[in-house]
Amino acid sequence: MKKPDDPCAPHGVSCEKVILEFLADYSEGTMSRVDRIEMERHLSACPPCGVYLESYKVTGVAIRSLKPREIPADLAQAVLAFVRARRGKKP
């Protein structure tokens, strides 16, 4: 059932469904063809959802950029030294 107060209802799927259910699969390209067509029809008629999609993508870029982080160069050796020291203390 389309909500009568949903301005996007004539274009099919509601904004809430687009954002709460479709957005992740759409932005990752893992959506079924049928849903993708419906999503794209909605986006072409609904600028606010277009803005939302763009900002969701920008958010994803920001989050993924957190990855490059230095692992301490001597970490493996430090771990082994720690374990050997602890093991030595065991009764």
Add this chain to the structure above:
Amino acid sequence: MSAAADAAADLALVRRFKAGDEAAFEELVERYHARVYSLAYGVLRNPEDAEEATQDAFWTLYRKIGTFDDTKKFFSWFYRVALNQAYSRLRRRKPVPTVSIEDYLPRFRDGKPVAFEVPDADARVEDAASARELAQRASEFIAELPRAYRDVIWMVDVEQMSPADVAETLGISIPALKSRLHRARLHVRERLSGISRATAPAKAASS
């Protein structure tokens, strides 16, 4: 190396270690220290604490390997050990306030999303300092999430672990993982758009 080959190599090392071969433990340290450190960093956000949590995790592995069931996947068991060590260390620190996942859900007005932009898709990403700042804020907004959401977004989006591996580690279904991941991303998006609204009026007024 494929996931199946990785799992087989893990299992071979675990069996050797259980049989008392210390060199196998050293190989497990070599294989896993960077990933365990990254997981711990996601919880603790501090290099020194992440390093200490990594040491704790391997010490637990050393002592508790006998309790690991060889029929299960080693990585998921060990990642749970590592996460628990990191959270144990986190609890000893001054608590960081968390928010409810309900607090920053997308808002709709008359059925339309209230869709403020996140500080910029193009210009600011080209500006390295601004991109770093945006990432830093995203990191803070991830940190304030409840653990169930924080672990998922950190492991999948930051650490780029496969959703299937994360679901197995956390003991949840793939649909549950996808739902948590999406809600966590929506939360970060909503919070970042809040920064945009706080800093953008002058720019908006002049355009």
